[in-house]
Amino acid sequence: MNTDIRTVCDSNLCTGCKACENVCRKNAVEVIDNLDSYSAVIDSSKCVDCGLCSKACPNISPVELHKPFYWAQGWTEPDIRKNSSSGGAASELIRTFIEMGGYVASCLFENGDIRFVLTNDLERAKKFAGSKYVKSNPGNIYNEVNECLKKGEKVLFIGLPCQSAALLNICKDNKNLYTADLICHGTPSKKILDSYLKDKGIDINSIKDLKFRDNNSFGLIVDGRRLAPKKAPDNYIWAFLKCSDYTENCYHCRYATSERVSDITLGDAWGQLSDTDEDGVSLILCQTDKGRYLYGRAMMYSTDVDVVKAKNSNPQLNYPTGKPAEREVLMSKLKEGGSLDAAVKKAYPKQNLKRAVKTILIKMSIIKDN
Ligand SMILES: Cc1cc2nc3c(=O)[nH]c(=O)nc-3n(C[C@H](O)[C@H](O)[C@H](O)COP(=O)(O)OP(=O)(O)OC[C@H]3O[C@@H](n4cnc5c(N)ncnc54)[C@H](O)[C@@H]3O)c2cc1C
Numbered sequence: 001m002n003t004d005i006r007t008v009c010d011s012n013l014c015t016g017c018k019a020c021e022n023v024c025r026k027n028a029v030e031v032i033d034n035l036d037s038y039s040a041v042i043d044s045s046k047c048v049d050c051g052l053c054s055k056a057c058p059n060i061s062p063v064e065l066h067k068p069f070y071w072a073q074g075w076t077e078p079d080i081r082k083n084s085s086s087g088g089a090a091s092e093l094i095r096t097f098i099e100m101g102g103y104v105a106s107c108l109f110e111n112g113d114i115r116f117v118l119t120n121d122l123e124r125a126k127k128f129a130g131s132k133y134v135k136s137n138p139g140n141i142y143n144e145v146n147e148c149l150k151k152g153e154k155v156l157f158i159g160l161p162c163q164s165a166a167l168l169n170i171c172k173d174n175k176n177l178y179t180a181d182l183i184c185h186g187t188p189s190k191k192i193l194d195s196y197l198k199d200k201g202i203d204i205n206s207i208k209d210l211k212f213r214d215n216n217s218f219g220l221i222v223d224g225r226r227l228a229p230k231k232a233p234d235n236y237i238w239a240f241l242k243c244s245d246y247t248e249n250c251y252h253c254r255y256a257t258s259e260r261v262s263d264i265t266l267g268d269a270w271g272q273l274s275d276t277d278e279d280g281v282s283l284i285l286c287q288t289d290k291g292r293y294l295y296g297r298a299m300m301y302s303t304d305v306d307v308v309k310a311k312n313s314n315p316q317l318n319y320p321t322g323k324p325a326e327r328e329v330l331m332s333k334l335k336e337g338g339s340l341d342a343a344v345k346k347a348y349p350k351q352n353l354k355r356a357v358k359t360i361l362i363k364m365s366i367i368k369d370n
Pocket of ligand 1: 083084085086087088089090091092106107108128129130131132133134135136158159160182183184185186187266267268269270282283314316
């Protein structure tokens with residue numbers, strides 16, 4: 001690596017949250033996607049050493065973590081739940097918050113991008129529903145939220161823990177800011193998704209609707225069409241579930257702990273009702289009075305949680321995802337310009353063959369796919 005290159009945090013550990021890009025008044029920082037890692041590169045000819053980028057960075061700035069004092073599992077009404085990934089807790093919080101007169105910042109799929117948007121329009125906010133298993137693009141969202149808060153508006157931010165931490169570094173101690181983070185086991189660069197779809201003859205820019213999961217069944221669904229059988233999901237989701245294509249920072253995530261950065265944390269109630277309820281059940285953790293107040297306003301059917309089981313079944317409430325031994329082979333194939341199909345085949349030859357056979361048996365209706 002060229003040692004003359006200056007970066008905001010360690011070059012291979014950048015989360016890609018873009019907080020540094022948002023706060024830099026001189027346009028001196030650019031977050032570079034290297035496929036297997038991100039780097040926030042500083043242009044020394046523009047930099048005035050103001051230090052704003054370091055203060056905003058969720059990797060190097062001190063962050064306050066809070067212990068959850070309330071745990072629940074639950075789901076919302078069927079119309080919302082059917083479009084959501086788990087029990088629809090996020091979508092229900094969004095609906096509640098907008099009806100209370102607030103704005104929501106979260107991410108949606110639009111024009112080939114998975115980007116953050118700030119809105120108080122209930123119809124537009126419905127597009128937030130669904131987990132996007134890829135690094136989302138915060139764009140200029142922290143500045144937009146900051147401006148909205150300055151006008152005295154209330155804002156709910158829902159994102160990954162590193163993104164939530166970035167926002168909290170920028171809008172410190174704002175009583176009108178509510179934050180929710182997702183339990184996150186890691187995210188791949190969006191370049192992997194783009195090129196995977198391209199290899200399948202799909203231009204991501206032409207897609208109207210993209211889903212990564214239909215309740216408890218994982219797999220890419222493009223404009224209503226599932227790319228692979230439920231029992232043998234496509235290689236994009238398979239590599240994601242194998243945790244082998246995340247950017248380097250995810251394997252060192254400081255937010256993968258049961259003490260959380262946001263007011264509320266949302267995930268899947270694995271080890272609880274989610275294991276048996278096909279429609280999806282949310283796990284909800286409240287860390288602050290604000291979070292508990294907001295959850296209390298939401299219309300959710302809630303039941304108790306076995307906290308020990310919840311922590312055991314959601315490892316990212318304890319530690320970051322481990323890096324699989326196969327990742328190096330997979331990533332080097334991708335970085336050479338190989339397809340994800342070829343990279344998975346090389347990194348996981350036996351499992352790949354097994355899945356290929358299973359796919360054929362499903363297509364011949366010898367194995368049922370439900
Ligand atoms: C990359 C990723 C990894 C995850 N890993 C785990 C895990 O290991 N264990 C676990 O229990 N749960 C995990 N989750 C959370 C889980 O998939 C659900 O998103 C969560 O339970 C919320 O479901 P819901 O039905 O309440 O939300 P929905 O009503 O479906 O709404 C989803 C909300 O999440 C936001 N969102 C979706 N994708 C992203 C993204 N890429 N970046 C920022 N915000 C996003 C949406 O904008 C929306 O606000 C992960 C989510 C993501 C995106």
